[in-house]
Amino acid sequence: MPKKLPVLFYCLFVVGAAFAQESPGLIQLQKHIAQHSGKMVDSTVTRFSNRYKKRINYLMPLYIGLQNGKRIRHFNTDKSYYDNLSDYSSFIGDYPSALYYTTKSYETLDMEAAATIKPFIDSLKQLDIQHVPAKKYILDRAAHVQVTMINEAHSKPLHRAFTISLLQDMYKLGYRYLAMEALNNTPSATADTILNVNTGFFTNEPVCAEMVRVAKEIGYTVYAYEDTLAYKHSGSVRDSIQAANIYQLIQQNPSAKILVHAGYGHISEEQIVDYVPMAMYFKKISGINPLTVNQTDMTEGSDFAYGRSFYEAYMKAFPVTVPSVAVYKNKPVDLLASSEYDISIIHPPTNYKNKRPDWYSLDGMRKELAVKPTEKSLFLVQAYYYKEYNKLEKDYLIPADQTYTSAENGYYYLYLQPGKYKIVMRDIEYKVLSEGDMEMK
Structure with missing residues (x-):
């Protein structure tokens, strides 16, 4: 007969079901x-x-x-x-649906494992744990290393938004390269000056595309390091080639400071069963110990069933309101046995404004633009950069932002930087209903 679980365990799943829903x-x-x-x-x-x-x-x-x-x-x-x-x-x-489908892919949480959550969090309450702003903590550490690696969960643009918030300050620290797994490592893709359908797969997501645009505007060289034959290779072989491609930058410029943005466990510094991650390979071949920053565990939905339940319980016990790092005696706390990373960020639950995550503002870089629905069968609203729109056919381009979620007042709210945009309205079958110019002051 299974052990009786604490009331907290059942509450976790009620809470989880409440926020993880299809839009x-x-x-x-x-x-x-x-x-x-x-x-x-x-x-x-x-x-x-x-x-x-x-x-x-x-x-x-x-x-x-x-x-x-x-x-x-x-x-x-x-x-x-x-x-x-x-x-x-x-x-x-559609972030709510992204969270909903992410958690549906998890295995059922083991009851005995779930029962350990409350006692562990109770033990943390007894310690003098501090929560410091993640941005400042990372910048303080990044100033003293040559290579910083930060990861993302691919379905969570929140993580890309946080990396974007680091770019300007890391440039001031001497970082000049942004190496991205998301970029296609082909001559045609890297030569294009305008982001488009061929730039990469995850750069089709608007926040990922903004990361590339913002980095270039600041002055970074954006570098593709993906294994061009990844689809043929094992995980370890793929990661070894990724590591070699990043190390090539160091060989060409020994003083180069590099920010690497990768997916999931590629930035792990420890072997995972028989999988040897990119960061571990890089450390071995370069002799450089990278600063590794994990975003995928302590975030909404986490990256696995136990992590999701632990995160929800942790937020009840320690309700942080900004991206934070838990520290004890000036050292990061290993909350989810993530010893393969130097730092783990705790992202607070998303706040919604006009039914859209407010982190789409990119730390204040972008402001809300209210778009009035002028078409009867309107379903999707997109904003394309005007300067890109006039150089390439729209269906090859990546929007600055897009949504099919309207606010209570019926308007669609987009997050945009100052500038001129082409607003495209489409129906539910992706047919263009209208196009118009709009400027964000």
Whole structure:
């Protein structure tokens, strides 16, 4: 008979169910697809894609996943299916749905493991733990190293927003390269001056694209280090090539300071079973000990079932309101046995303004722009940089921001930097309804 779990355990899952829900926009899309079964996409498709005739269609992967879900899960895994839906929900600016599908991919939490959460957090309360602002803590450490590596969960643009907040200050510390796993490591992709469908896969997500734009504007050299044959290689081989590509920068410029933005465990400094991560390879071949910063564990939904429950309990015990690092006697606290990283960031739960995460402001870099719905069948609102729009056809471009979520007053709120934009309104089948100019003061 299973052990009786503390009341806190049950509360965790009630809380989790409350915040991790599909958005009204996604539910509307599901209903439309059900009513037009077979019309939206070929029912035999079992592979997610946001491409249509080599152009970007941000709703296409949602059509595929929602219409052909049973077939996709039959030929793949539930985790792969939900991870894809999570990624593509984030691309369209639907963060609630991205969180919902992320957590659906987790295994069921072991009851005995869940029962350890409350006692551990109670023990932390007995210590004099301090929570210091993550940005300042990281900058203080980054000033004394040559290479800083920070990771992301691919379906959480929040993590990209935090990295963007570091860029200006790290440039002042002498960092001149932003090395990104998200970039396609091909001559055609890296030569393009305007972000487009071929720049990379995750750069199709607007906040990731903003990271590239902001870094270039500051003066960084944005560097692609991905293994060009990653699809053929094992995880360890891929990571060894990534590490070698980053080390190549050091060999060319021994004093170069590099900020590396990678996914998940690539920045781990310890071997994970038989997988040797990129950061561990890099340390071995370069002799440089990188500062490694983990964002994927102590964040909404976390990256695994135990982490999610622990995070929710921790937020109740220590309700931080800004990205923070837990320290004890001036050393980071290893909250989730993440000893393979130097620092773990604790991200507070998202605050929503007009039904959109307020971190889309990129630490105040962008302001809200209210877009009045002028089309009867409006579903999706996109803002493209005017200077990019006039140089390349829109469906090859990456929007500055986009959303299919309207606020209570019926307006759609976009987060944009000052400048001129082309506002594109589309219906639920991605058809362009209207285009217009708008300037953000």
